[in-house]
Amino acid sequence: MSDLTKLTLKAALDGLKARDFSSEEITRAFVANIDAANPRLNAYVVQTTDKALEMARASDARLAKGEGGPLEGAPLGIKDLFCTDGVQTTAGSNMLRGFVPPYESTVTSNLWADGAVMLGKLNMDEFAMGSSNETSAFGPVVNPWKSSASNADLTPGGSSGGSASAVAGDLCLAATASDTGGSIRQPAAFTGTVGMKPTYGRASRFGMVAFASSLDQAGPIAKTVEDAAILLRSMCSFDPKDSTSLDVEAPDWTQSLGKGAKGLRIGIPKEYVVDGMPAEQMDLWEKGKAWLRDAGAEIVDISLPHTRYALPAYYIIAPAEASSNLARYDGMRFGHRADKASSLTDLYETSRAEGFGKEVQRRLTIGAYVLSAGFYDAYYVRALKVRRRIAMDFDAVWDKVDAILTPSTPSAAFAIGDKQVDPLQMYLNDIFTVTANLAGLPGISVPAGLDKGGLPLGLQVIGKALDEATVFQVADVLEQSAGFTARPEKWW
Amino acid sequence: MTENTKLIHGRTGPWEIVMGLEIHAQVASKAKLFSGAAVGFGAGPNEQVSLVDAGFPGMLPVLNKFCVEQAVRTGLGLNAQINRRSQFDRKNYFYPDLPTGYQISQLYHPIVGEGVVEVEAEDGAFFNVGIERLHLEQDAGKLIHDLSPTESYVDLNRAGTALMEIVSRPDIRSPEEAVAYVKKIRTILIYLGTCDGDMEKGNLRADVNVSVCREGQYAKYKATGDFSHLGTRCEIKNVNSFRFISQAINYEARRQIEILEDGGKVIQETRLYDPTAGETRSMRSKEEAMDYRYFPDPDLLPLEIEQAWIDEIKANLPELPDAKRRRLMADYGLSQYDAVVLISEQAKADYFEAAAKGRDAKLVANWVTNELSARLAANDLDFDQSPVPAAHVAQLVELIETNVISSKIAKEVFDHVWNGEGSPAEVVEKHGLKQVTDTGAIEKAVDEIIAANPDKAAAVAEKPQAIGWFVGQVMKATGGKANPAAVNDILKAKLGL
Amino acid sequence: MAIDAATVRRVAHLARIKTPEDRLEPLAAELNGILAWIEQLNEVDVAGVEPMTSNVHQPLHLRDDVVTDGGKRDDVLSNAPRAADGFFVVPKVVE
Structure with a gap:
């Protein structure tokens, strides 16, 4: 048997169903990969090997009887943002080191109900605040890719850096991730993987550690568009425990694949360009247009005039929500409590100063500031109005186009430590992805080419709310046309 | 008007008290406002707590329909505007009885708007109290201070219980009016069945905003709606009996007048009434967090209520x-x-x-x-x-x-x-308690008593009201069963009155 | 709306994050950098635009008044830094 860990999720599911190999075999293969790679890549913060093998054997028993769900026996990695019953969940923070939830998130419950196997919990930026995984209390994740120009360790992006690295490095078949401003799509672009953020409300937020409630959305990082479509369907469900959950069915999105682009109108927003964007990224965007045109699509130039205001609006809205969402980490009922404190107030302040990292503290401070008396209207309410302007930009083009094509990120993966000095430089990573969060739209990043250093670059497809079908259809055309087969050379 | 009786006379002249009340009424629901944990009294510590109430990571609120209905019922009972679209906001502050670090409340768009309540004063006259709003919000947990000398214990059973906060206009002018107003609201709530009104259990409690101003200033405020005519207010938190409401207001008004008459300034603050000491004192612990950073709760969507539902609730009001x-x-x-x-x-x-x-x-x-x-x-x-x-x-x-x-x-x-x-x-x-209406038996008793008391019988001619003594004697003789009217008639005849 | 050290001190306290005195100035500079960048939002014409708090356009679903939860004290206390006799235990609170 060839290396099982290099299979796509789809191929693995077919192999498991055909009993070409057992879930226990493929699970053990991934465990071996993780054991070997994790000391270097640092993708997993917790390995649940015993649990994985137990789940795998249960899957094998079901498969032997010809039973099993859509993900039966498939070993997956879980971003450490999803609460897992009896398994430490930290959201990458010292604040939650040792926290063991007595409950399971809806998304992961859905996966286990469909037969998936949990390999462990994946590293991430602390509370999903970061674009390079450097804010994790467990240390940065390392990208399996290296630039031909340097031997420096690269970031896999963030905040779902562990998920992206694990998928790219064959440490799981696919992974769950979450996206508040680009945290699925940017790491997918940096690691040559596919990352899909569905329409806000498709996947339940119940049991997902909150960063910014009105923006957070779960989705998959996978090796192919088809794998992302399979995993996304299992993750999504209407959940009465989440008041923002959409009461809609999750269709079989694999039905959208292989249909070409005939009759589709693809919008090209002129605003999705930034200074200093590498020529390869611009070229790739051009190639994307050509591939879609060749597949029968009509390319339409559009304008989304408020695009440049999306990131500043996001950096008010997300920290504001976070400052409130993270108030529960106070050392009283769970999480880190300082050893020494002179008073109750001192205990709060010391516990939170010790428990939260620098970037989280920075955002909580901004959040408290923009909501505070005298600034609420000037900052927060204004940002919400700008947010609506951005959503209206999209609404205005949907009668002209069926989907929008943009670059996923302004650049390929950068070296660990490169953008730590200036937070603004780091924030700019999300410039092309954050609009979809603000407007609640589905967006996918598909690997489509390499930069001059041989690092992967992604193209993003944004669709109408609840029209993941078209997004997958277009992504499939890009994937097929690009013929992206590059894989990181194993150095770890 | 009974305006003058409401004045408080200080060293430097008369003062008026102005009050607005915030009544917190616990909704008579089985489960909490945003979680499925039970609402109740007397359970063991933290037994009626869901992970939502305890603010665990990833836990989300889901609104209880019954609580919404009770808020609408109460709004209708207060003759108030029902807002078909309302929104929940987060009030952010840190306190060990507040697990999420914010209270879900309704600041910007409450479920119930303006209304008016007719209240009867002690003298039988009626006065109107304007209702500014009614909103739904979560209760906090409970801190227990007497289980350890160095630590406080936290019980979250009450955390997340649904409260209706009923906010009045500053239309209340005396401690008596304040008590009458709370009594009236309590009666309405009990009639509606939306709150059991049990003040001992804390299911109904009031925050009293007290300010004082010089005589005549209130009339200016009423005429212009300009609050600057009124004094600086202090909020006395969580007063849970009619007696304490009255005592707390009296103390607080006197305190403020003394400060003003000494040339000082009243500081706007939150105060606590201590019934043992009979005084209010500043709650510095709450003062620190005055900047509540309210914003719309992103875990919830706007609450939209169909007119048909409101109509149905209205049709079923008692x-x-x-x-x-x-x-x-x-x-x-x-x-x-x-x-x-x-x-x-x-x-x-x-x-x-x-x-x-x-x-x-x-x-x-x-x-x-x-x-x-x-x-x-x-x-x-x-x-x-x-x-x-x-x-x-x-x-x-x-x-x-x-x-x-x-x-x-x-x-x-x-x-x-x-x-x-x-x-x-x-x-x-x-x-055998039937009234004796047999005049013969009564006459007999009357005759015997007159005969035994000739001097008294004579005196009655001078003092007719002395007949009462004879009535008493006859009633005594008949074991109280004689018809009083018949006794009177016969006595009058026999005594020549 | 430039932030000074005093503002940082106040806001850090609102957020309950202990911030050493020598960090106040650098933090103020950092936050000013971010806020200056955010200021560009003032260029947007937002007249008559409703603030957008959610992407979801469906009615808020309501649940029935049924007791479905609670009675899980051990779970509730399972991660507590300190608990005793069924309570969470915190430093003495002075009200």
């Missing part, structure tokens, strides 16, 4: 105290005083109506509001727990009306009935 008061006065010819006393409790009014059918309503009202009320209160019973059924009071009154017993004997009959000896008719029969 008769409310004001309507009942008017009807009792119109249908039974009761005085306002009696009507007000009867409607103060729904069960009392129901009891009255059950007993009053076809009887002398005034007499029934007297029995219900005096004898029975006193007896029930002494035994800590409510009207719906009365050992004496309404039919028995009706029968008792019928016996009085038909001269079978006198009012005086009726009290004795009532005692026996209360003790479970049967209906009034059975008691009268069993104890």
